[in-house]
Amino acid sequence: MTTLNVIGAGAWGTALAITARKAGNDVCLWTRHAIHAAALNSEKSNSKYLPGIALTPGIKATVDLAKAAQAEILLMVVPAQHIRDILARLKPDLAPETVLVICAKGLEQESGLMMSEVMADVIPENPLAILSGPNFAREIAMGLPAAATLACSDIETGRKLVDAIGLPAFRPYLTDDVIGAQIGGAVKNVLAIACGVVAGGRLGDNARAALITRGMAEILRFGEKRGARAETLMGLSGLGDLVLTCSSPASRNYSLGAALGQGDILGEILQQRHTVTEGVYTASAICMMAEKLNIEMPICHAVNEILNGGVAVSNAIEELLARPFRDEKLAGF
Template identity: 50%
Template sequence: MNKVGVIGAGAWGTALACAMQRAGNEVLLQAYEPEVAEAINRSHANPIYLPNTNLNPNIRATSDLIDIIGSDVILMVAPAQHVRATCKALRPIWKKGTPLLICAKGIELDSGLIMSEVVGEELPDVEIGILSGPTFAIEVANALPSACTLAMKEMDRAMIMAKVVGSSRFRIYASDDIVGAQIGGAVKNVLAIASGMASGKGFGDNARAALITRGISELTRLGVAKGAKPETLMGLSGMGDLTLTCNSMQSRNFSLGVALGHGEKLEDILKVRKAVTEGVFTARSVCKLAASLHVDMPICKAVNRILNEGADINEVVDDLLARPFREEI
């Protein structure tokens, strides 16, 4: 049995704790709020972030980051914009040789760095893996069949780690494309907001299908420019995650887009949400990264204009639809 530590007791961190426990591991889940850790230990539930879900009593929780350091493997499930600060806190206490699996999906706002680059700056000697795929937290927590990509620098290490975290209900597919596994997970959040806006505006299924398909094209262009393998972006952590997130109200990003399409204000939507909607932050950082790599991403730019530049949603849609016809590539 391996000791697995999970940093971040939001919905996804809690669901991953469930998956790790079912895989036969001893699991310790770290929560930033002491009351969340207390609820998990006392009532075996996380009513704030994953309500109406019973947790296995063998999943223990703590609010102290240092308690995680004794783990054989650690999963980083802090929100993407908090990963650097979490790594800074871990640096003086990190146990050499402990692999860190990054489960946060996003691109850092100020730097435009993907999560492996952020971790590499703060914990330069750590062995990094990326765990990403089309997974809604509630379904993973309830042991519904799911699958993920686990990418590490060396394929044999990815295969070894897959046996630690995977199970029959949480299937793991190994990869050595760390960059590709991250680009898909980050960009799909922005595209899901666009898909939600299309639904909220009542544009129909044809428009959403076209948007998702052109979104895959944007995602792939950025990934390849960053050094990813195109086939990774057609897999679970790319097209798979995008397809899931762009088509369901379970997605925080899609549902936010729907609300925007209905005419609600962004600040009003976020005001009542406890969980982080990563695409709101990632829209700006994706555009920053795309500009640095000279990659054209019109859908992501459109979302960023609406979210962060105060652009009118109807005008932005009209601008997108008025783009010149071009060859499909």
């Protein structure tokens, strides 16, 4: 039996713990709060983040990070902006052969680094993999059919990970494109906010379809400059995740955008949530890197202006619509 522990007991971490336990692993679920751990162990469910879903028998919750580090595989499911801190805390207790699977989607806000680059800064010695795809936590926890990209530069390690977490209803597809598997998940969170703004502002399905399509062009341009393969970006962790997140109110990023489109204030929206909306923090990092690499990403720029530049939603939309007409193969909206 493989020891596979999950670092982060939000909805996605809980869903992955349930999946890993169903796949036959010995699973420990780490949370930073003792009250939360006690509730998980006594209630056998995560009523705070995933209400109504029972934990698979055998899952144990803990606040002891050193204990959680003692595993053959660690799924890193804390928010992207906390990955560096948690990796630093894990480092003293990690065995060098422990495989770390990054399940967070985003760029580090201050540096613009991908999660694999953050890990290379903090724990370069351990094997790394990326898990990303069009996956809503509740559906995964319920056992509904889904697929994801699992990226690992060492294919043998990747195959072991697929065997460890794969189920008939949860199908990991293996690639060695670690960079590509991260780009789609990071950029789509920002694009989902844009699509939510369209929905909240009642701008129509035509506008949303245009944003998804031109947003995909931004993902491809960003990915090309960062060294990703186009086929990865057109797969589950890119196009698949983009379509899901830009089409459903169940997406935290989409629902935040919808609230902004209806005239709500960003600070008030965030105060009402106890979950992290990754696109809010990733938007500025993407735009910083796009400027550095000379990549035209007008939709991401418009979202960042709304979130961090004090620009009104109506003005950002007006600016996008005022852009010059372009050939479709060229850059720009």
